[in-house]
Amino acid sequence: MVTRIALVAGEASGDLLGASLIAALRERLPDARFVGIGGPKMQREGFESWFPAERLAVMGFVDVLRRLPELLRIRRELIRRVLAEDVDLFIGIDAPDFNLGVEKRLKRRGVKTIHYVSPSIWAWRGSRAKKIKASASHVLCLFPCEPELYAKHEMPATFIGHPLADEFPLKPDVLAARERLAIPGDARVVVLMPGSRKGEVSRLAADFIGAAGLMAQRAPDLRFLVPLVTRETYELFRDALYAAQLPAEFPLRIMFGHSHDAMVAADAVLLASGTAALESALLKRPTVVAYRVGKWTHRLLKRLMYLPYVSLPNILCRDFVIPELLQDQCTPEKLADAVCAWLADADARKVLQERFVSLHEELRRGSASRAAQVVIEQLGRAA
Structure with a gap:
């Protein structure tokens, strides 16, 4: 049976994370199908994007309000298609204002959800962690301080390292x-x-x-x-x-x-x-x-x-x-x-x-490989 994983990445940074994760997962799940919303880097890894990723790239409250009808329409259609495809797992990559709402609705329908890149709960008051817990089954954290903060709310989270730390040399030339x-x-x-x-x-x-x-x-x-x-x-x-x-x-x-x-x-x-x-x-x-x-x-x-x-x-x-x-x-x-x-x-x-x-x-922790391992574990639990 083919494993189906849905991902949503709305900006260039999320597209890069998604592409690296898909590549790492293909080593373990060569026949998996990846669908959702993603940019050109994810698509080069064989990802099927249902909407243009740039439609999710909004900044500031005014921009969000102006684009709200379109964003709500995309969210409704995305959720409908994810459920129709009977995906095994949904991964929201960053873009918390959009992805957490999608994750919450899918989680209520029994879909296993991962949020990749913790929202900045270290910068905002702790009530945000409760919202994330209601949306995601697991959080992939780029920074070492984050899992401890989630543990206070009994929320599963894993520090996987930051992909830029893997990419950049310790001593630049x-x-x-x-x-x-x-x-x-x-x-x-x-x-x-x-x-x-x-x-x-x-x-x-x-x-x-x-x-x-x-x-x-x-x-x-x-x-x-x-x-x-x-x-x-x-x-x-x-x-x-x-x-x-x-x-x-x-x-x-x-x-x-x-x-x-x-x-x-x-x-x-x-x-x-x-x-x-x-x-x-x-x-x-x-x-x-x-x-x-x-x-x-x-x-x-x-x-x-x-x-x-x-x-x-x-x-x-x-x-x-x-x-x-x-x-x-x-x-x-x-x-x-x-x-x-x-x-x-x-x-x-x-x-x-x-x-x-x-x-x-x-x-520097080998973030894509660590993220893929968590995804595999969550797939096993979903199965």
């Missing part, structure tokens, strides 16, 4: 990255990463460009790299660059992709809070995190969050190992000050690198 990007080995480089979404770039581009201008005044030998991921974010950043009226010879280079090479090549990184902050930590780069959200979103987040930090490196190290400049603190002057502080302090950079090496070793 700075000279090789600079050679690939045609950057001299002795140049001083700052990377600006204002986000992967249009909303992030529209809110942060002007401040990042203003900070670059101030940094260049203090250190004229600096050069700046800006890796962007889409045509839309490129156009937003380009428009902000024109509006800033920097000199024509200003040493700033916009790139499509190559963000990992750019970070490895950097002496310091200024980025939008998100997964990129963890990537920068695993690449052992001195980092400054910035973020802006809408006024009402910020007020709501302040009421809900109880940790003093927002970026993953600080959360995982349980300390302010890198600066976080949020909302009104996110100004060109303060961003420039924070980056220049890293550039001026070799001892601080060395201490940070040691913290990041320890973090990398803790997260």
